[in-house]
Amino acid sequence: MTATTLTSTQGAGRAGDKIFSGAALAAGCLILAVLFGVALFLVVQAIPALTAPADEIQGGKGFFAYIWPIVIGTLIAAVIALVIATPVAIGVALFISHFAPRGLASGLGYVVDLLAAIPSVVYGAWGAAFLAKEISPAYNWLAANMGWLPIFQGPASATGKTILTAGIVLAVMVLPIITSLSREIFLQTPKLHEEAALALGATRWEMIKMSVLPFARPGIISAVMLGLGRALGETMAVALVLSSGALTASLIQSGNQTIAAEIALNFPEASGLKVSTLIAAGLVLFIITLAVNMIARWIITRHKEFSGAN
Amino acid sequence: MSKRIDVKDLNVYYGDFLAVEDVTINIEAKSVTAFIGPSGCGKSTFLRTLNRMHEVLPGARVEGEVLLDGDNLYGHGVDPVTVRSQIGMVFQRPNPFPTMSIRDNVLAGVKLNNKKISKGEADVLVERSLKGANLWNEVKDRLEKPGSGLSGGQQQRLCIARAIAVEPQVILMDEPCSALDPISTLAIEDLINELKDQYTVVIVTHNMQQAARVSDRTAFFNIAGTGKPGKLIEVGDTHTIFSNPVQKATEDYVSGRFG
Numbered sequence: 199m200t201a202t203t204l205t206s207t208q209g210a211g212r213a214g215d216k217i218f219s220g221a222a223l224a225a226g227c228l229i230l231a232v233l234f235g236v237a238l239f240l241v242v243q244a245i246p247a248l249t250a251p252a253d254e255i256q257g258g259k260g261f262f263a264y265i266w267p268i269v270i271g272t273l274i275a276a277v278i279a280l281v282i283a284t285p286v287a288i289g290v291a292l293f294i295s296h297f298a299p300r301g302l303a304s305g306l307g308y309v310v311d312l313l314a315a316i317p318s319v320v321y322g323a324w325g326a327a328f329l330a331k332e333i334s335p336a337y338n339w340l341a342a343n344m345g346w347l348p349i350f351q352g353p354a355s356a357t358g359k360t361i362l363t364a365g366i367v368l369a370v371m372v373l374p375i376i377t378s379l380s381r382e383i384f385l386q387t388p389k390l391h392e393e394a395a396l397a398l399g400a401t402r403w404e405m406i407k408m409s410v411l412p413f414a415r416p417g418i419i420s421a422v423m424l425g426l427g428r429a430l431g432e433t434m435a436v437a438l439v440l441s442s443g444a445l446t447a448s449l450i451q452s453g454n455q456t457i458a459a460e461i462a463l464n465f466p467e468a469s470g471l472k473v474s475t476l477i478a479a480g481l482v483l484f485i486i487t488l489a490v491n492m493i494a495r496w497i498i499t500r501h502k503e504f505s506g507a508n
Numbered sequence: 509m510s511k512r513i514d515v516k517d518l519n520v521y522y523g524d525f526l527a528v529e530d531v532t533i534n535i536e537a538k539s540v541t542a543f544i545g546p547s548g549c550g551k552s553t554f555l556r557t558l559n560r561m562h563e564v565l566p567g568a569r570v571e572g573e574v575l576l577d578g579d580n581l582y583g584h585g586v587d588p589v590t591v592r593s594q595i596g597m598v599f600q601r602p603n604p605f606p607t608m609s610i611r612d613n614v615l616a617g618v619k620l621n622n623k624k625i626s627k628g629e630a631d632v633l634v635e636r637s638l639k640g641a642n643l644w645n646e647v648k649d650r651l652e653k654p655g656s657g658l659s660g661g662q663q664q665r666l667c668i669a670r671a672i673a674v675e676p677q678v679i680l681m682d683e684p685c686s687a688l689d690p691i692s693t694l695a696i697e698d699l700i701n702e703l704k705d706q707y708t709v710v711i712v713t714h715n716m717q718q719a720a721r722v723s724d725r726t727a728f729f730n731i732a733g734t735g736k737p738g739k740l741i742e743v744g745d746t747h748t749i750f751s752n753p754v755q756k757a758t759e760d761y762v763s764g765r766f767g
Contacts, residue, residue: 199553295629352580364547388602388603390599390603391603391605393561393564393597393603393606394599394603394605394667395598395616396561396564397561397592397597397599397671398592398593398597398616398617398620398670398671398674399589399590399591399593399594399617399620399674400589400592400617400620400623401589401594401620401622404620404621406605408605409544411607412605412606412607413606413607415607430592498701
């Protein structure tokens with residue numbers, strides 16, 4: 199008698215389990231299928247551009263000569279955005295999670311989340327119409343006083359529509375992502391570890407250095423990588439803000455271009471091999487993003503032994 | 509390097525809620541004082557007021573005086589950070605810093621406030637503290653490994669080593685053995701016995717046998733009912749509290765009639 203009840207598989211719970219695990223499996227497979235589909239599309243469509251004779255590609259020197267300046271431009275814009283946004287975002291997140299009085303903290307968190315809800319074309323319009331004009335005196339100052347640095351070499355752009363302006367706009371756009379995620383992670387720091395530090399006589403900042411930041415490190419890296427993903431792929435804001443051109447080292451002259459903006463600006467009027475070239479550029483962006491994410495994973499797992507998960 | 513604590517008329521609040529009412533108690537230097545009592549009677553809350561950890565929680569505050577060798581911990585201009593560096597604490601669950609090695613865990617408190625320490629001095633201090641916590645022989649070959657890889661009892665002794673590395677005046681222990689197995693508990697109790705030669709030790713425990721084994725003096729806390737403040741009922745020599753207490757409630761509690 200007991201044996202039959204034990205081997206019964208008719209319970210409702212079993213059916214629910216099967217449905218759930220089936221649905222979860224299907225969702226997982228769907229993600230892989232979509233990713234594979236996009237990758238396949240990019241590769242197939244890009245092949246004509248990759249195999250075409252060099253003089254038929256835009257610029258007349260082959261695909262590689264076409265793509266590498268805009269790869270560099272993309273990376274420059276994204277790096278500027280992260281260099282500006284990361285410290286600010288971590289600071290704001292720490293303020294919200296550990297310093298601000300409770301009423302102010304929730305209000306501030308709400309405002310930061312609102313920044314993420316603004317459409318990118320609005321950021322682009324703001325950057326082009328307002329920020330570029332307002333910031334050009336600063337560029338003139340940089341050119342005059344720090345022009346010996348190649349990145350601040352003059353003459354500064356009169357319109358202010360430079361890669362640095364684009365990077366600043368991108369920084370504002372990625373700020374809410376990094377801030378929200380970091381804040382969530384900071385709030386999850388075990389009270390036990392915070393109290394351990396405080397009980398040793400740590401000040402609040404020392405407590406944050408000893409327990410909050412080490413705990414949050416993998417989360418901060420993930421947050422920055424998500425921000426980087428957005429900065430690399432952001433199209434509209436860059437297309438509106440940047441007056442693009444050839445690759446230049448100076449961040450305060452007009453010039454440079456990013457992959458996403460290049461595709462957006464040229465795609466509507468492209469045909470034939472030009473379309474393939476742009477899709478190949480998209481493939482390169484896809485690979486860059488993939489590589490960035492893999493490096494982030496590697497950084498996170500490298501310190502697994504000390505992560506606190508064991 | 510151990511000081512006595514005298515508490516005068518201390519009321520402890522969470523916001524408007526009076527959690528512990530009107531405690532007056534003297535804690536002798538170089539002795540072990542145990543706080544016993546039923547759950548929720550405020551003994552842990554009261555312990556946390558002795559190194560100003562209570563006020564870490566939002567809205568928490570106290571009224572009254574806590575004197576460390578005559579200096580009021582709650583006096584005007586007293587920095588809680590300084591108080592905590594002189595009165596160490598060991599928590600209910602072992603909490604070594606998971607991202608730090610065993611060695612860095614021991615040195616964590618010493619390196620605070622931008623203090624610099626040479627590698628030689630650090631080595632000596634790490635060995636002395638770990639020996640003081642009876643942990644040296646178990647970890648001396650893996651000082652660079654993470655502290656979170658140790659067993660629960662070893663982690664708790666690591667936390668004690670971390671606390672004594674800063675050479676505090678007093679060590680507070682909040683149910684330090686409640687998450688540990690009997691063997692590890694025994695190791696901690698032996699350690700408490702050794703610690704009282706140098707330090708003033710205050711321990712909160714749920715385990716009356718533990719209080720009887722390790723402490724010189726025992727304080728019994730009780731609570732009249734849910735929502736009522738906890739009170740100090742009786743304090744005296746451990747032997748007296750367990751064999752011949754003055755209060756009826758104490759006798760009922762230590763003889764196992766409630767709680």
